[in-house]
Amino acid sequence: MSAPGPARQPHRLGSGGHIDRSRTLSFRFDGCSLTGHPGDTLASALLANGVRLVARSFKYHRPRGIQGEGAEDPSGLVALGRGDRHEPNTRATLTTLTDGLVARSQNRWPSLRWDAAALTAVASAFMPAGFYYKTFITPPQVWPLAGPILRRMAGMGRSPTAPDPDRYEHRTAHCDVLVVGAGPAGLMAAQAAARCGARVILADERAWMGGCLLKEKTRLDGRPGTAWVADALEELASRDDRVTLLPATTVTGQHDHGFWLAADRIYDRPDAPAAGEGPRQRLWHIRATQTVLATGAIERPLVFAGNDRAGVMLAGAARAFVNQYGVTPGRRAVVFTSHDEGYRTVFDLRGAGIEVVAVVDPRPEVRGPLPDRARAVGVRVLDGHVIGDTRGHPTRGLEGVALHRYHDGGMVPVGEWIEADLLAMSGGWSPTLHLHAQTGARPVWDDDLLAFRPDPWRMPPWMAGGCAGTRGLDAVLRQGLEAGRNAVEAAGLRLTGAPPPVPAIDRDEPSEVGEGTPQAPLWAVPKPAMAGGKRFVDIQDDVTAEDIALAHQEGFATVEHLKRYTALGMGTDQGKTSNVNGLALLAEARGEPIPMVGTTTFRVPYTPITMGALAGESVGPRFAPVRRSPMHEAQAEAGAVFQTVGPWLRPRYFPRDGETLAEAVRREVLATRANVGMVDVSFLGKIDIQGPDAAEFLNRVYINGWKSLPVGRVRYGLMLREDGMALDDGTCARLAEDHVAMTTTTANAGRVMAHLEHALQVHWPDLDVRLVSTTDAWAAVAIAGPKSRQLLDLVTDLDVSNEALPFMGLTVGPVCGLPARVFRISFSGELAYEINVPAGYGDALWRRLTQAGAALGLVPYGSEALGVMRIEKGHVAGAELDGRTTPHDLGLGRMVSTKKSFIGKRLLQRPALQDPDRPALVGLVPEDGRTAIPAGSQLIATEHAAEAVPIPMLGHVSSACSGPSVGHPVALGFLKGGLARWEGQTVVAAYPLKGTQVRARVVPPHFHDPDGSRQNA
Incomplete structure (x- = not known):
């Protein structure tokens, strides 16, 4: 629908929510001026203004609205900023609304309402999963034409081409306890750790900490849950010498030895600076002694025909928009849920003035405190029913749902359409496993949760709340407290100070899940024969239930093959809402239980990170400091x-x-x-080597002997890699019996230093030697x-x-x-x-x-x-030490000691490296005495010079110069058999790129002062 004028917010409640209605913020979306309030996200502000259509899908370019309210939202991707501040593929649900914000929809042309690529939906029957592999593979001339078109249609946002004017930075931090997630479990854990004097970092991906307590009408100790959150944050902030609070910061990756990466979206914080002031984002490198994961759980959607229309939303998201943002995402709602907790949405929507027409529940004869309460307030509870299809306008969104009776996996049409502009659905909750599983830990299936959860036997000891599979707020709070204190003790600190009290829960509805009818494992509603909509499993990537069945039919029956064949879970959301449903449908097709199918690999990052944050300050002159x-x-x-x-x-x-x-x-x-x-x-590399075993160490890394080098003398040396190839050459000066000054080539200074340190630490830790780089x-x-x-x-x-x-x-x-x-x-x-x-x-x-x-x-x-x-002197350097040459190739074979062992000696003795026909160093002079021999030329026999390619190559020219000291051009090169085979003969130096050929005579490589009389004068 068209966006209303800037003064209107027709879907904003007059009161409620955690927004500041005393201030109005102006922003633009697709050129329309709109308004919101501090405390809004871009998603909540769009919904408040009645904007339901925000994006187009990846494959079919279908219209998409807001489905979630956080990082799990698969559809609300927009481009922020303009010009050189353009940032594509940003989640509207995590973007804090700021005054003057500019956002645009993406993946559409010419406009969001009228997208020409949406015509592909007409031919969708001919575009199943993997169709591009099969359709455009033959003839081979087709793909170069079709590939660019497909990429242009399927791409998401467009990357900016101008330099980014904003600043990004990296910061390193150490802490005793890192708490990931600032919901009730995370706040309890952080308080418990802080009261023991631990250094604590508390990070949460949302701009406002509090988690579910901001989204639900929960009362703790007789007060709103938000008041308890405010007190907890105030206590933590008062300990600013030991506690660091990082709102709008997503911990994206877990690495070895307690190392974590966290992307801090500074401009999304409530106290964000003005654009251009300070860094826009900061990438934290956190080293934590212990970590508490309190990342919560992700609500799963239900799969049914037409489930992708704008207005179809997760039930938890609908509650969040009402309770946290004071926004009504619709006027007339239907709730579709397979478990009791979904009924909470009924009461919150009704409290916001939204008419709840019906609750559709696939479970027969549903009973329990929440369903019974819904019936008591006059809501129509349709147990034993499902939604088989939806209808609506492509750009206006949902207008109605089709009701079907459901029993034992079969459906019977009721013939009833229920008019509604909001469908709040819930298929259960899945623990947020990503950070836990990034270490390779395999989750296990929980039949009660109907989801994968951390293995209770192999689970990291400090997980709390929804991510650990814990249900019920009271249990979550207690587990958070226990996790925080356990983390402090594991970090080697004493459990000092009184632990924070666990608040008493005071809610109208029961706090524990499972008091009513057990949850139904509804992975996909069967598609009615006359249904016009597709059953989407992955909303972002347009993967349907039929695509999964087709992948199995065509042999892509493992989870990793399914992911790559259908693109399930490969979008920017990485399947946060789609993976469990997709895996369950694959298990059903295979005729196996879900645990037998397993999960795909969880990889870093948890959510996308901007390129600017990854680069930090290493851009421009700082990218490669001069x-x-x-x-x-x-x-x-x-x-x-x-x-x-x-x-x-x-x-x-x-x-x-x-x-x-x-x-x-x-x-x-x-x-x-x-x-x-x-x-x-x-510029030459310089390494200072000291210790009683300094000479012995040199003896083991160089091919020649060093123990006999007297104090006050310098010796040339060549060191090899372990594969027998030359690594670097240089000199070592013996300043004292236990003190040597080494030089290396400029290019290999760092590589040689790493090579030597590795040798000392891994191969010969018994040697009493110390190294330090002294180049500067x-x-x-x-x-x-x-x-x-x-x-x-x-x-x-x-x-x-x-x-x-x-x-x-x-x-x-x-x-x-x-x-x-x-x-x-x-x-x-x-x-x-x-x-x-x-x-x-x-x-x-x-x-x-x-x-x-x-x-x-x-x-x-x-x-x-x-x-x-x-070159005139015939010294080898970088072009000759290219990682493919041995001492024999370089004419330094006589340096190789036969009396000692050294790095690379064993593999240097391989027959192929001792072959006398290997290319060896030679000198080259032009036969006519004046034509330059280009470096990089291929050396070929004279009898092949006039032949068409391919021509057998005898070697190549490594270095060349004009030879002012000797009066004619000279070059160094490698020829098969070297001087022993070619001295005095003529070869041709061919340069195919320029079409030139130079006849050259093979001579010894020392053109100037071959007897060394000048340097020894």
Whole structure:
């Protein structure tokens, strides 16, 4: 129906409910201006304004109204906000009404009232469960055409494309007792724990804590139940140093060792900040010593023809809208229930002025306090009857129900239609098992509840209330008290302080369930021959009772297969209202009891979480924070062009006078090889290793020996993964007998640290060794070139002569007046030194070296020139250490020790890794002396160069550069058989993506200074 004007709320009661009628809030739904009050949810405000149609279903695009009043509601999904604040698939029942809120229906076109995709209902007979698998599978050309259309029709909301302007955050908390659910059981548990001095977190998915006490006309200790709730919350709030209250916070997942995730919808709280102020949502990471689950129970719908019309609602939801929100969800009601508790709805609806025409009950000769009371007040009780069909307008909702006599599973038409615009139904209550079952615990079937419940023998000890299968408010309160005190004791705390008193229940109707006729196991009302409506089991995903029967007929007879074939329980509600009915119908089709069928897997999250909450503050620059060298400012002043390499912002090159990248790199390389160059190597991973067993530890993680390394010397090493493949290479400097400084490649710094820690903690916990990452603790500069010793002599009194500090040696002392470690290491193939100073001195070191080296022609160079010089020298690096190479492939086979064991040795000895025909490292030069060899090229034999693909591949090019030092392009690559087979021969480097082929001669990989005379000068 059309939405009324902003001043009208035709379905709002004049009094009652927990809303503030003194204030009016304006909001918009599908462009219509409406009003509500503080205390409303979007769902209650829509119903108060007479808006019954709010959404369209997933598959058939059928009109849908509000069916539940909380997280269980399968149909009231809307999109909130607009523009870059658009949030799809949000439950109207959990969305707190705020002034200026904008909501829209979704999954419809062009409008909610007139949805073109609803025409699919005409062809629904040809669209049973799984029809898309069978209809569009052949010919194969059909699916690429049909797939996008089906996805467009079946999708729910549309994700926004603009960046979200709101802020989200994560928070970590620890507590002694986490209480999930703030209903009567949860409040009692939290009070009991708090009075013992425990640190307590109480979380509830609703904005207003109190659970069923807000929705029912219950009196405790002679006062309304809401007054007891207010007192309990006031007591807990007064202990704010030990108690944290989290309203509008859904605990979505249970993980190992007491770790829980909770999504806090801050903007849904009663005291929510204005839009744009503070975080919109917060994801809590809670570590709890003990937990009390008090998550309640979920009411089940009944399955009958036409049960999806707007106006068909869960009985508990109808009571909640009346009692908590002061809203009449209809004018003329029928109650359809299979158990006595459903009769409570009769009295609450009548108290709100709603005419209750009849109670339809499938049980014959129903007797008990509640049914008898209903008869006494003049309500027509039709026991032994069911509703076989409904009728109504597609957009206006329910207008009437068809009555049938019911006996032993069969139906006889009565021929009577009852006019009604509200049908309140109840098929019983199912414990909310989700958080309990996320650990893999299997629930058990309870014949009294007609539902799955936690296994009483394997149930976590601290579950209370409806989620534990407990019925009756008095028992729920007592169980909550007991669970809270037991949790405190299990957390290792003393039971101090007086426990909170259990309030006395004062209600007109009986408090205990089961005093009347037992509940009837009515899983689906048989469909009358003339009924026009479908019997929906899953309202959101349009799964019918007939779909379940078809799935069984076609062999999808296990619960997991049924779920995926029909989409039962796969929507945003994850089958909260549909699963038990669906499993019961599957069991009936299989001819087995329901426990034999079992349940589907309960997975995290319990309800959907926004992507923003999952990301928190890790967005934009915070998603991958950029790390800068201590010399960054000085390098920027020198004109460096930076590039992101992993997490680091590194200088790529230092252009002068408008130089291109190639020109600058050529100049930097030639100047370094002729005079002296300086490069920042702070980005290398650094790990400090200390302990008496440090050398033994290195011996076990590297392929070469380390026990003989003397103090004051450096050694190159290669470490393997457990599968025998190269993990990383680097150097280790022995500073003392029990102290080693290790370097790793930039890319593998974190991976190597994790590898070493795992080895110490898991493989060799007996070794007395300690590790710490010191990458950020040291700034490092490498100076290279024939004049590097001259430069060092200008800035230090240390003896850096070849005799005092030979290649792969180290010394410690002041450099440029700064405390430093000096290593004689060369990555460029030149005479070179690496200077390490504490990170705080990095900028001063760079500037002082720059000043002192000006007379020697010092040039700074970046990562491009560094890479060119290492390729010219033939050093392997990232492109060669790609996780697929062994020491033999890299030409480092002679390093592999045969006298000791090390990680990866056993699997390195596999025949396939020892095969001499494996691709091994070679050098490549273009045959014409000038054509560049692209990195990534495939290496093929010359005789195959002109053949059509596929062509046998002999290897690939891993790294390449222009080779300014040697006067022609050079490359490193891997060829089957390596130099032993190909040296001096010609191969073709083919690059299919660009259609190029370069003839290249195979040579040893050391192009520059192959005998090492320059680095050893």
